[in-house]
Amino acid sequence: MQALARVGWTPSHRWGQNFLVASEVFTDIATRVVRQPDEAVLEIGPGPGGLTVTLLEAGARVTAVEIDSRAAQLLKPLEHRWPDRFHLLIGDALHMAWDQMIAPLGPAPVTVTGNLPYYITSPFLGRLLEDFVGYWSRGIFMVQRDVAVRLVEPPGHRNSSVLGVLLRYQADVTWVLPEVSPNAFYPSPEIVSSVIQLERRDPLPVDWQAFRWVVRAGFQHRRKTLRQALARGPDSPGDASYWANQLTEIGIDPARRAESLTLEEWVRLASQWRRA
The missing domain is CATH 3.40.50.150 (Vaccinia Virus protein VP39)
Incomplete structure (x- = not known):
């Protein structure tokens, strides 16, 4: 001082x-x-x-x-x-x-x-x-x-x-x-x-752009369910029904919210988005 x-x-x-x-x-x-x-x-x-x-x-x-x-x-x-x-x-x-x-x-x-x-x-x-x-x-x-x-x-x-x-x-x-x-x-x-x-450390085994998109989209409307939040993401490939199917396919309840996902689940979701 x-x-x-x-x-x-x-x-x-x-x-x-x-x-x-x-x-x-x-x-x-x-x-x-x-x-x-x-x-x-x-x-x-x-x-x-x-x-x-x-x-x-x-x-x-x-x-x-x-x-x-x-x-x-x-x-x-x-x-x-x-x-x-x-x-x-x-x-x-x-x-x-x-x-x-x-x-x-x-x-x-x-x-x-x-x-x-x-x-x-x-x-x-x-x-x-x-x-x-x-x-x-x-x-x-x-x-x-x-x-x-x-x-x-x-x-x-x-x-x-x-x-x-x-x-x-x-x-x-x-x-x-x-x-x-x-x-x-x-x-x-x-x-x-x-x-x-x-x-x-070494990056996660998933594409960075895909990981960033799903995380940002999921948290952008964090009070909404994942299927709703992801449907509202920029240039989203589908609506809430589409995301409900995608999430169910990888074992994630579409009614969950972003803050509840583990890191491993985010990786699975990003990989699914990349294949969509």
Whole structure:
């Protein structure tokens, strides 16, 4: 907080800035992120740089992407302190090209981390699925706890979500820190936060486009039965009666709802859609 005051940096509500300031949380995250010397890390939204410094001191190579140009006053000196291991990029991680973000880190898959404001959590994780596939190995993120619950709960649980299911196409989603107090941030938010981990693995044995279509269509009208929701999906191949037949054929009750399907059932449904 003293560093922010020194450069006249008032946290921006527009960009959802609640800066992590608890050193013990920095250490917990860095311990999970840095598994080996020279770990290549892409940090999203470093803010005043508390986690950044902890990562660098743990031996990581870090490229930090920050949308707020005021961060340069605090973070640019780190490029002089660690000239071969730290690079700062000022820009929007939702729109910046992946090649630009990881160029200083080299071609190997990187670990992505950051304290993600609510408004970018889903879009950025979506970019990991769509734009950055194959270029990251792990993701460790601070997010709002209610979002974390919907991402970590497995498919088939009542709290499961469309993004939580889609992430499991190629990653396992687990808890790191289930609860991080508002007191760990400046300014203190009104909500509890959590740290979660995405661990890349081989993709599921089904076409990604098919998997994405059935999951999105199923959850788009999550209060409706599956047969009704899938019939309303974009360019759906059939009406509710058609989907009732398709679902029955693969052993899924057409009257169920999207949040009740297990991951294995989503794979069966996507395979059926692909054959339709």
